[in-house]
Amino acid sequence: MSDITRAEICVTACADLFLGAGETLASPMGLIPSLGAKLARLTTEPDLLLSDGEAFLLTPGSTVEGWLPYRKVFDVVAHGRRHVVMGANQVDRFGNQNISAIGDHARPTRQLLGFRGAPGNTINHRTSYWVPRHSPRVLVEAVDVVSGVGYDHAVGPFHDVHRVVTNLAVLGFDTPDHSMRILSVHPGVSIDEVQKQTSFPLVADDVAETRLPTDEELDLIRTVLDPDGKRDKEVPA
Amino acid sequence: MRDKRMTADEAVAGIKDGMTVGIGGWGSRRKPMALVQAILRTDLKDLEVVTYGGPDVGLLCAAGKVRRLVYGFVSLDTIPYDPWFKRVREAGGIEVLELDEGMFQAGLRAAGHRLPFLPIRAGLGSDVLKYAPGIKTVRSPYDDGEELVAMPALKLDVALVHLNRADRHGNAQYLGPDPYFDDLFCLAADRRYVSCERIVETFDGPPQTLLLNRMMVDGVVEAPGGAGFTSCVPDYPRDEKLQREYAEAAADLEKWPDFYERLLG
Numbered sequence: 001m002s003d004i005t006r007a008e009i010c011v012t013a014c015a016d017l018f019l020g021a022g023e024t025l026a027s028p029m030g031l032i033p034s035l036g037a038k039l040a041r042l043t044t045e046p047d048l049l050l051s052d053g054e055a056f057l058l059t060p061g062s063t064v065e066g067w068l069p070y071r072k073v074f075d076v077v078a079h080g081r082r083h084v085v086m087g088a089n090q091v092d093r094f095g096n097q098n099i100s101a102i103g104d105h106a107r108p109t110r111q112l113l114g115f116r117g118a119p120g121n122t123i124n125h126r127t128s129y130w131v132p133r134h135s136p137r138v139l140v141e142a143v144d145v146v147s148g149v150g151y152d153h154a155v156g157p158f159h160d161v162h163r164v165v166t167n168l169a170v171l172g173f174d175t176p177d178h179s180m181r182i183l184s185v186h187p188g189v190s191i192d193e194v195q196k197q198t199s200f201p202l203v204a205d206d207v208a209e210t211r212l213p214t215d216e217e218l219d220l221i222r223t224v225l226d227p228d229g230k231r232d233k234e235v236p237a
Numbered sequence: 238m239r240d241k242r243m244t245a246d247e248a249v250a251g252i253k254d255g256m257t258v259g260i261g262g263w264g265s266r267r268k269p270m271a272l273v274q275a276i277l278r279t280d281l282k283d284l285e286v287v288t289y290g291g292p293d294v295g296l297l298c299a300a301g302k303v304r305r306l307v308y309g310f311v312s313l314d315t316i317p318y319d320p321w322f323k324r325v326r327e328a329g330g331i332e333v334l335e336l337d338e339g340m341f342q343a344g345l346r347a348a349g350h351r352l353p354f355l356p357i358r359a360g361l362g363s364d365v366l367k368y369a370p371g372i373k374t375v376r377s378p379y380d381d382g383e384e385l386v387a388m389p390a391l392k393l394d395v396a397l398v399h400l401n402r403a404d405r406h407g408n409a410q411y412l413g414p415d416p417y418f419d420d421l422f423c424l425a426a427d428r429r430y431v432s433c434e435r436i437v438e439t440f441d442g443p444p445q446t447l448l449l450n451r452m453m454v455d456g457v458v459e460a461p462g463g464a465g466f467t468s469c470v471p472d473y474p475r476d477e478k479l480q481r482e483y484a485e486a487a488a489d490l491e492k493w494p495d496f497y498e499r500l501l502g
Contacts, residue, residue: 115363145364
């Protein structure tokens with residue numbers, strides 16, 4: 001299939017976050033990660049559990065297969081069989097994430113949502129981030145407030161910050177000091193561009209190109225998961 | 238059995254300046270807005286408000302009722318940020334204790350169980366503890382020796398919650414998919430008030446939907462539409478139009494007085 005869009009590449013990159021997850025609760029925040037999780041469930045990860053964002057676990061056909069009100073989500077968080085893909089107002093070199101406040105927490109220049117579940121997620125189970133607009137304002141040297149815990153603050157047995165998927169690249173932390181590295185750049189994006197849109201130096205010694213969706217995946221994205229093309233609003237072509 | 242029916246104004250009449258008030262619901266979902274509005278009609282001030290925050294926070298901040306806010310987030314769900322909360326925070330206008338959502342639940346559970354704290358991993362490594370130096374860690378007394386957050390009890394003077402149905406004695410039922418944490422708020426509080434869409438003689442539906450029993454409730458307020466523009470499914474969904482009007486007015490101090498007057502009727 002032709003005319004593959006950047007948004008579709010981001011969807012499959014998000015789907016690939018769940019490779020090997022098995023019977024794990026996928027908690028994607030935002031449209032592209034949600035499409036990715038649903039795509040993974042329909043293709044590579046049929047055992048994945050998906051919530052409707054309210055209190056139900058749903059099959060791909062939208063049948064209720066489980067009950068998961070917020071209090072039970074906290075049980076899953078503590079139990080650990082969960083991979084959350086959160087947003088980030090800021091994410092830094094070591095994978096710290098900020099959704100709390102910009103500036104001084106006592107009197108922020110910009111108040112955001114608050115810590116939400118980020119501290120508990122990152123200390124208990126695998127966490128990835130989705131950044132629809134990769135820019136130096138989001139990819140910062142050090143976050144103003146540590147909501148999600150990065151590798152330089154990591155404690156305990158279960159910390160596992162996995163990947164950052166952006167509109168430009170897929171990034172990871174498997175370097176000697178867990179500083180961020182480029183795993184792949186999306187087709188048409190240069191390593192220089194990713195570096196220019198990032199406030200700190202990225203490790204870029206073995207960079208691949210992000211894979212294209214398969215014909216089957218494209219068909220699922222376009223006809224089943226997002227026939228109205230909402231994905232192209234989140235990530236313009 | 239005692240008849241605990243009362244008006245919203247009677248329910249909040251016992252609240253004193255400086256008290257700690259827990260508010261049930263979650264974000265812009267099943268918030269006890271009729272009870273919150275009853276607070277807005279009083280001269281109360283310096284409240285410590287404990288909430289998974291939604292428009293309850295914005296309205297109480299707008300009215301200058303809040304001295305200190307304890308929260309995991311403040312959001313209107315379909316509108317990410319509450320403009321009033323943003324305004325008072327960016328002006329440094331209130332004290333805050335900002336928690337991880339799971340820590341917040343652990344704090345309510347500790348209070349309900351009359352424990353000084355409950356251990357939890359959430360918070361470790363994050364800035365929650367940096368901004369809340371009063372929250373300590375504790376070391377496991379067992380062989381693992383793991384360090385954990387000792388989440389202190391979030392004790393409440395008063396809990397305000399809104400459910401779908403209640404009887405006059407204080408048994409109360411949720412009919413939507415999520416109980417949120419309303420039972421925990423009631424267990425954590427000295428005085429507990431539930432508003433409901435309808436007072437019934439007997440309950441329909443499975444017994445697991447009876448979230449509160451009368452040991453957990455001191456007052457019952459029949460308040461149809463008592464969740465305001467927040468959702469109270471299956472009785473009604475969120476009133477997105479009114480919520481948008483709220484958010485637009487909250488973001489514009491010239492529009493606010495008219496909206497506020499209209500909301501309070």
